[in-house]
Amino acid sequence: MAETEKLICSKCKKELVLKKTNFSYLGHSFFTDLPKCPDCGMVYLSEEFVKGRMSEVEMQLEDK
Amino acid sequence: MISEKLLYKTGSVCPICLKPITAERISRGKEIFLKKTCSQHGTFETIIWRGHYDINSWIGNGEPELPEDLQCPNGCGLCPDHLSNTCCTILNITDRCNLNCNFCLADQDNSKEDPTFSEIKESLYKLIKKDKSLVQLSGGEPTVRKDLVEIVRTAKEAGAKYIQLNTNGVLLGENKQFVKDLAEAGLSFVFLQFDGTEDAIYQKLRNSPLLDIKQKAIENCAEYNIGVTLVATLVRDININNVGEIIRYGLKQMPKVRGVHFQPVSFFGRIPKIPSDRDRITIDELIYEIEGQTKGLIKAENLLPSSCYHALCSFHGDFVIDNDSLVPLQNFRKANKETTSVADPADRNREFIGRRWERPESLKFATVKPTVLKPAALKSEAKSCCGNIHDMDYFLKIAKSQSFTITSMLFQDAGNIDFSRLRKCSLHVYDKEKFIPFCSYYLSKWDVQ
Numbered sequence: 319m320a321e322t323e324k325l326i327c328s329k330c331k332k333e334l335v336l337k338k339t340n341f342s343y344l345g346h347s348f349f350t351d352l353p354k355c356p357d358c359g360m361v362y363l364s365e366e367f368v369k370g371r372m373s374e375v376e377m378q379l380e381d382k
Numbered sequence: 383m384i385s386e387k388l389l390y391k392t393g394s395v396c397p398i399c400l401k402p403i404t405a406e407r408i409s410r411g412k413e414i415f416l417k418k419t420c421s422q423h424g425t426f427e428t429i430i431w432r433g434h435y436d437i438n439s440w441i442g443n444g445e446p447e448l449p450e451d452l453q454c455p456n457g458c459g460l461c462p463d464h465l466s467n468t469c470c471t472i473l474n475i476t477d478r479c480n481l482n483c484n485f486c487l488a489d490q491d492n493s494k495e496d497p498t499f500s501e502i503k504e505s506l507y508k509l510i511k512k513d514k515s516l517v518q519l520s521g522g523e524p525t526v527r528k529d530l531v532e533i534v535r536t537a538k539e540a541g542a543k544y545i546q547l548n549t550n551g552v553l554l555g556e557n558k559q560f561v562k563d564l565a566e567a568g569l570s571f572v573f574l575q576f577d578g579t580e581d582a583i584y585q586k587l588r589n590s591p592l593l594d595i596k597q598k599a600i601e602n603c604a605e606y607n608i609g610v611t612l613v614a615t616l617v618r619d620i621n622i623n624n625v626g627e628i629i630r631y632g633l634k635q636m637p638k639v640r641g642v643h644f645q646p647v648s649f650f651g652r653i654p655k656i657p658s659d660r661d662r663i664t665i666d667e668l669i670y671e672i673e674g675q676t677k678g679l680i681k682a683e684n685l686l687p688s689s690c691y692h693a694l695c696s697f698h699g700d701f702v703i704d705n706d707s708l709v710p711l712q713n714f715r716k717a718n719k720e721t722t723s724v725a726d727p728a729d730r731n732r733e734f735i736g737r738r739w740e741r742p743e744s745l746k747f748a749t750v751k752p753t754v755l756k757p758a759a760l761k762s763e764a765k766s767c768c769g770n771i772h773d774m775d776y777f778l779k780i781a782k783s784q785s786f787t788i789t790s791m792l793f794q795d796a797g798n799i800d801f802s803r804l805r806k807c808s809l810h811v812y813d814k815e816k817f818i819p820f821c822s823y824y825l826s827k828w829d830v831q
Contacts, residue, residue, distance in 0.1 A: 341774070347772055348777060349772055350773070371775070377737075378737075378782075
């Protein structure tokens with residue numbers, strides 16, 4: 319599912335909005351905008367994001 | 383007298399007759415030695431750690447005991463007791479060379495006939511695993527072969543994912559068309575012999591002033607988008623004090639230069655004399671020198687052992703240049719070898735090499751001119767001129783285009799070969815349909831010239 323499509327939080331029934339979201343991996347922290355529920359703060363991670371940019375960052379930080 | 387403590391029981395060879403014998407790693411004060419006795423030729427001892435850092439935390443816990451019936455090094459090729467898969471495969475395509483160096487592990491021989499092109503083609507097709515293998519074309523000096531471009535093209539056609547050229551760079555510096563042809567044939571990166579930033583160093587090691595031609599080779603490779611890693615053989619009293627300058631020289635030329643690789647001298651092939659402990663440059667000493675000579679720009683804690691080699695064989699550091707800062711991507715204290723997206727350490731190592739040493743297409747016309755670099759942590763909240771390093775997209779952009787590696791490999795010779803290290807080797811020479819660990823392949827009796 320593309321990140322631009324309308325997404326609804328299954329718990330709060332609110333539309334997700336793009337919000338700055340923080341990640342950390344192997345001691346490093348990063349941020350990017352991701353769909354987030356304005357009420358409960360649940361973040362939606364699309365398959366495209368996980369298999370794309372997120373795994374690229376992981377790979378860049380892993381050593382030999 | 384300082385007492386000895388046994389740290390680990392291993393195996394080695396007698397440096398005089400090459401017979402496999404038992405050996406021990408022992409500590410005496412803060413120094414660690416490999417000690418072994420041949421019933422015929424006596425006791426030999428070689429320093430392996432000078433004590434700048436704690437060897438136990440560097441090696442880690444759980445180094446396995448050697449099997450009793452271990453066949454090292456005579457069974458090499460590879461046996462069921464070998465612990466690492468192949469990361470990189472070396473194919474020697476000539477014994478000839480256009481230099482006459484005082485130190486040469488390959489023991490160049492200009493009278494020896496080269497393997498034929500069809501023999502090399504057959505080897506390439508047998509050794510290459512499609513879209514996976516990293517092949518190092520080596521020698522002698524591989525560029526002296528007139529059909530090198532055709533060999534690179536054949537390696538590509540056979541399915542090699544990465545093709546590396548191990549070269550002194552003389553012909554790459556002299557002949558730009560040659561570099562263009564190699565690039566078009568599919569050469570991925572060049573491992574450029576680069577022993578220092580002063581001609582006096584080349585004069586002593588290579589019998590010729592070579593700095594200008596090395597720089598020419600770097601420029602020619604950059605023009606055709608071939609990644610270059612500078613490779614320094616380090617010898618006491620010749621260039622160990624040039625380590626910091628070599629790193630600075632490389633950093634100034636990023637992304638033309640993708641990294642610096644250090645090989646403390648090993649004593650096989652042609653050697654001027656039997657080495658003393660003073661002649662040895664241990665892995666901890668090199669790390670100590672790197673931190674000291676770069677004045678902390680590269681810190682010891684940002685250099686880590688590699689998972690597909692023994693910790694006493696290799697280390698690496700991975701950095702990105704962000705504006706005027708050199709940002710380390712790994713930290714020894716925080717490293718977590720269990721967290722990985724690639725399971726086999728050999729595969730992981732190969733992909734690390736590939737993504738760091740190759741110049742991606744996006745770098746074709748890129749120029750980055752770092753001024754005076756200062757150390758920085760990825761934790762820093764400071765924004766650079768161009769972006770915030772914590773921004774995922776910006777980080778990905780610079781990690782791909784502005785990365786720089788410091789790597790090292792400490793080869794073993796008849797004096798310090800340790801079967802526990804040999805079992806973990808993932809750098810293999812392909813010969814006669816066998817994959818042979820590098821230090822086993824080149825192992826030779828000490829024969830002083």
